[in-house]
Amino acid sequence: MAQQSGMVDPAVFQDLQARVDEDAAVRDELKAFAQTLEKQTRNLSFVLSRAHSTPIANLSTVLEAAETPIQNVVETIGKLSASASKVPYYKFNNTWTRQTQDATFNLLLWGWLGGYQRDAGQVKNGRLLTIEEVGQILNIPVNLKDRDSFHLTIEEYLHALVSLVEELSRLARNSVTLGDYERPLLINQFVKDLLAGFQILNLKNDSLRRRSDGLKYKVKEVEDVVYDISLRNLVPAKGGEN
Amino acid sequence: MADSNETPSSPFMPMFEEFRKELDEHHDRRERVIKASRDVTASSKKIIFTLQRIRTLGATIPAFATKNNAQYWETIQKQYQSIATDVQGINAYRYPQITGGNQEFMEALSFQHYLENQTLISYEEARSKVASMSGEGPDVLLTPEDYILGIFDMIGELMRFSITCIATNGKLPAGRVKKTAKSVSGDGAQNGDQMDVDQPDSKPTEEAEPRNVLSDLREIRLQLEMFEAPDEEEKFYAEVERKMSVMRQCVNKVEKALYSLTVRGKERPKGWVPDVREERPTAVEGY
Structure with a gap:
């Protein structure tokens, strides 16, 4: 083929290739966390779905059973957060945003059913967890504006x-x-x-x-x-x- | 809906009012970016349009083009400056709408750079050009993806430039008899490894004949063909695929035009122009 000396500096394309390859590696790592999160959220959702067939008097057993899956979710989000905070948030957030939404939804349902700050007594339905409360449970910041780091968006x-x-x-x-x-x-x-x-x-x-x-x-x-x-x-x- | 009746009763209103404020700010930023991107695109197209009237290669841009395009460069600069603060910090990469403008500007920038220098502008150079046009504050980022996709589009411009030159001058645009062997090998050493191997063989012929647009097109094509967009799920991958095939067509068209010039050129009467008109692809500009 043609001579290589004049038109294009091949180093330019080598550098570009390296950049996009590096991004792809980051994306793969984040995707792995997102997949784990998805699986664990499904477990949580599986437990919580028993609420549809459980009278409110027995609901505390469902809420108790949800505790371990929630811990797992929190743990994975922690890992995801640590990894994702090293890179620009909006460059990669499409790799995890759906999974974060699902996890948040399940927490909201759990909170609505009375799981959050549950007393020993009667289970009480009807509470809405605020975005700040969800952030506290997941141990991540919410609605960040002043720095580029992992968080839960509005x-x-x-x-x-x-x-x-x-x-x-x-x-x-x-x-x-x-x-x-x-x-x-x-x-x-x-x-x-x-x-x-x-x-x-x-x-x-x-x-x-x-x-x-x-x-x-x-x-x-x-x-x-x-x-x-x-x-x-x-x-x-x-x-x-x- | 009975908005005003329900509003006071909902205990969640203060929360939603806060959200509304945040979302409105976000949408305002987004609108500004979209508008800037559109204006940058429009001005870049006009720059390209003027540049297509140039018939020289490897020379300073003629005064008529510089003068005509000054206003468009100014507009682009103004637009980049207007959104520079909107795409910083957490909001970097939040508004991918800018990519349209960036790509089109990349196309104009690399085309002009090629006409002047007969080389492909480097990513770093292009990125710092956009950065310098974003004003003194924070910079607008030109991503590697913007660069690559802009280069693909620039191939279409080189094709049009070649065909027009063939049609009007009866030959393919080429640079001047060029650079001594010294500077060529200097480049080669900088660029490193595998390319050096070819040089001893190719150099003598090269010196004899300056590079023309077709050899440059082939060289870019080679680089673009070797480039690998990594993630098949990402939008960038699909765009590269699409633009790759358009790019091949463009290079092929120049090769065909040159073929018909070679085959029929000898018996060509004065004023004859190669038969490329009907396949001259407006489609490339249009997509």
Whole structure:
């Protein structure tokens, strides 16, 4: 082929190749953590899904069983965080953002079911973990602005909230099946409050926008459940019987 | 929806108001980057357009082009300066929308550099050019990916430049009789290893004849063909694949034009131009 001496300095391309190869190696390392996280989150989700078939009186066993998977998740996120903090956050965050969202969602569900700061006594549903609380549990900073380091973003937290609403609309139906007519009312108020929050956000045309557009249908599903049980006089009287 | 009725009752409102503030800031930055990227793209296209009127190689850019393009360089500089602070710290790499502008600018920059020097601008040189245009504060980053993809596009410009020159002057643009053997071997030693081997053989002929655009195109092609985009899941990989095939077509087109010039050139009457018009690919500019 042609002579190599004039047009191109081959060192330029060798250097570029080295740069992109190095990035690829970083990406592989981060992907490995993300995959571990995904697996552990699935375990957590597997445990928590028993909430759909467990009356609230027995829920503490589910919450107890969730503790080990949560510890595993926290540990992996710690490793991911240490590794990812060495590189520019937004250059690589697509390797882990979905997994972080899923982990956050499962923590939110666990927190809603009453897992966070659980007393020995009665399990209490209905708590929303703030982004700061999620950060504390996972032992990572949230919504960082002043430095380039691993953290949980607002968008990731909002994605997790959407998933939470979706999950709760399912839980509302299953509560009725379990004979619990009180929880759908709690869920109804909770998801309405969240929807009201989402409505003040100016979301652009991205996946968060698309998912949050679907929230109203989920809220409606819960409303339908409440409608069904109130129509049949199954709604417990306020402050009434046990 | 019944926004105002529900708003006060939701206990989560303060939290969402905080989120709204943050997201709005983020979207504003994003909008600024998108706009800057678009303006840089437009101005770069205009620069390229002017450069395509040049018929010389390895010489200073003619005054008409410099004068005409000054305003576009200024616009690009202004745009880079306007977003430099938006893409720093945690927000570095957050707005990939800038890559469009960067690539187009890379195309203009490398094309002009080639016309002037008949060499390919290096990544470091291009990166510091963008950095210097971002003003005195923090720099806008030109990534290796921007550079590579811009170079691919520049091949299309070299093709157009070659074809136009063949059509108007009846020959392929070539540099002046060039550089002594000394400076050539100096380059070679710097660049290191494997390339040195070829040089003793190729040098004599090289000195006799200056490099032309086609040999330069072939050389770039070789480098680009050897370049390996690592991660098949990444967008960059797909873009390299796509641009690789366009690049091959471009080089082939110049080879075909030169072929038809060689075959029919001898019997060519005065004013005859090679038959390349219909395959002159507007598509390359268009994609």
